[in-house]
Each structure stands twice: as C-alpha cells, then as structure tokens.
Amino acid sequence: MADKGSLVKLLGKDKFERIEGVFRRHFQLGLETRNIQVKEIKQMCSGDCHPKFCRIVKSSKVGLRRCNRERRRSLEIAIETGQSYISLCHAGIVLVCVPVMDKDKALGGIFFGKCLWEPVTQILIKDIEKRLAGIRVDRKKLAAAMRELPFIQGRKINEASQFLFDLLYEVAAFDGRVIRWRRERSEQQSQIGEFIQEKKRLGTEWQYPLESERELMGKVKIGDRTGAKEILNSILGTILFKTIGDLGILKARMLELLSILSRSAVEGGVSIDVMLEKNLNYVNKVMRINNQEDLCAWISTALNEFIELVYSSQDARKVSQIRPAINYIDANYNKPIALAEVGRASHLSVSRLAHIFKEQMGITIIEYLTSVRIERAKRLLLATDQNCTEICFEVGYNNQSYFTRTFKGLVGMTPRQFKTKNQRKEKISAPL
Secondary structure (H helix, E strand, C coil), X not given: CCCHHHHHHHCHHHHHHHHHHHHHHHHCCCCEEEECCCCEEEEEECCCCCCHHHHHHHCCHHHHHHHHHHHHHHHHHXXXXXXXXXXECCCCCEEEEEEEEECCEEEEXXXXXXXXXXXXXXXXXXXXXXXXXXXXXXXXXXXXXXXXXXXXXXXXXXXXXXXXHHHHHHHCCCCCXXXXXXXXXXXXXXXXXXXXXXXXXXXXXXXXXXHHXXXXXXXXXXXXXXXXXHHHHHHHHHHHHXXXXXXXXXXXXXXXXXXXHHHHHHHCCCXXXXXXXXXXXXXXXXXXXXXXXXXXXXXXXXXXXXXXXXXHHCCHHHHHHHHHHHHHHHHHCCCXXXXXXXXXXXXXXXXXXXXXXXXXXXXXXXHHHHHHHHHHHHHHHHHCCCCHHHHHHHCCCCCHHHHHHHHHHHHCXXXXXXXXXXXXXXXXXXXX
C-alpha cells in the first residue's frame, strides 16, 4: 500500500496544477486528490472541489461517513478495473474517480464531478431528499445549493473522465501498462462470464466450437482485432463452461488455440521463423501461469501480438488509405454520414474505398459505422441516466424503432433490456 507521501512525491503539486489547469479549461470542473487510504491531499485539490451542496451534506457526521465510504468504494472499483469509475454518489450527484497508478502500485485517485445529470426539478429534489434520509441538514438550504450545481450531460462526463485519465498519465509520466492490462482482463472476464451464464440459461450442451475457430482464423488473417477478440472470448467461454476449475485441461486448450492463432498469422503473411520463436516463448510462459484469469488474459495478449504482426506484414499503403475513413467515422458517427463524405475524407472514390475497406477490415463501411454507434450507445446506457430516445439521437440515429432493431441485431437484446440486465448485475456485484 502506498502512503500519502508516495503520491505527493510521484505526482507533485506542480504536475497537479498543470493537470488541473488544462482540465479546467476544457471542462470547468475542480479536482480532488485522495491517497490510497482515501485521505484528502489538500495541496493537490482545487479550491472549489467541494461545492456548497457537498459541504452541507458533510456537515452531518452521518453524511460525512457516507461520503468517505462512497469515495473508498469508487477508488477500489477504479483501481480493480483499471479505468475511471462514474457513479451517482449516495447524495444523488455525479462522482467520477480516475485511478492513479504507477506500474502495479496503486497510489490513490483523482475525483471530480459534483454535478447533476439532469436539470433541477421538484422530482429530482424529492429523489435526493429521499437518498439523504437519516442525514440531518437544512432541506431548504440543500435545495438552494442543489440549484447551484452545474448540469452536465452524461456524454460530456464520459469525455471528461477519459480526458483526465489520458492527461494524468501523460503529464505525470506514470507507466500505465498494468492498468491497461487490468482493464482489458476485467472486460474479458466480464464477457466470458456473460457467455457462460447465457449457455447455462439456455441449457446448451457442451460442444467444442470448431466453426468459431474457423471464424477466428479469418479475423486474424485480415487483422480484425475487435472481431477476433469477440470470437476468442466466446471460445474461452465455451471451454470454461466445460472445464472450469480444471487448470490442466485449460492449459492444453490454450496451447491448441495458440497453434490456431499462429497458423492464421502465418497465412496472413507473418514469417514462419518469427512465429516459431514467439511460440517457444509463449509455451514456456503458459506453463508458469497458475490461474484461469491470467491464462485467458495471456491468450488475449498473444492474439494482440499476432494481429500486430499481421498488420505489419500487410500492404501498409492500403491500411493508410482507409485510416482517414476510420478517423472521419469515429469523429462524426453522431451525425448523418453519407458514403460520399467518407470517400472525400479518404481522397478515394466510394467504390474503391468500399473495396479496400472490406478487404482490410473484414466488414463494410456501413457495418463499421453501425458498430461504432452501437458501442457508443452501450456506454451511454451504462454510464448515464439518459433514456433510449435521447441516446438514439445522440449516437446518430433519427428513428428510435430502427435504432432499437439495429441494437438488438448486434447485441442480442433491446437497449432497455441491455440497461436493465447490466444494472441488475452491478447491484449484485456491488460491495456491501
């Protein structure tokens, strides 16, 4: 456990002030820094990081305890998952925690938010008063202070959390490899767990996914990282559905997958000598891993490396030709997009771009645009209180029925079902 001095020494007041200045220019919000023991570091806190609303709540001993408990919980989740944690605190206002880590050492967290998802209404005031049951404060002063809080939409809060995360690790020069690995492992285990639960719910008999292996090989050969990861996790879920707890069988299955990934990479243009050398290192490493979570993360890391090798061996000119199209879609997915506009951004005809895009990505331009919009919608459903209609328009659709059909076609459930299912899962997994 790192102490307060470690965070002060490694981050420092000067770096904090740089981070705060840039962040405030973009989002007009103050920052609150806490060490790993969740104690506030005053010299690394903005002067306005505690709005009047929070001060009123914390004037009660019960309110202060709840606030400290909330920050501890947020910090633990942020460090465990390796990513910013966005929540509504016990008092009903937005609280965001960005984990501060250097390599595998947890140092603390930087909090911000202290704002509202929605404008103040009598319904919202009553909801917050209900949340604050048991806390003795002046309700009239509290309602007045609530109206002074900024109103920031969920999309902006998401942007701010990612912006601060990147800014922190860039300015402080922390090594973020471990935190990225933790985040990827957490996301992978979540996907595998969902796959296993779905198989149990459907009563599916165990059957090795040979068809999925062939799909995986195809994705690796064309360098489709996202598609390959989804298929790999479904294969891992199928394997764990049958062999959960049996580490020996799991290792054998992992080595089989390693062989499949290697062959795919070679067929994608990677040198056989390079693959043989990498495989020797991987086999030695897998024998030293002693838990299934790290084994799954290991094979995912191998997949990433193999796809990078495939990328480097492919025609670099073609990849560079479609990069402007991808960047254009990523920046404008929330607006109506015509294929002609994407073509102009790439300086290619629509037909030529469509051919190269499908060849390099394994999907069409429209399929890629759809995947970007639906992934954004999923994040908004989980991180905000916006309703499905609001999210529909925010991710670039102008027809809710079409948005719902498209979402269900890709995710397997409607937006409302997706939100309900994940909210239920969060309540079950939340610490007492």
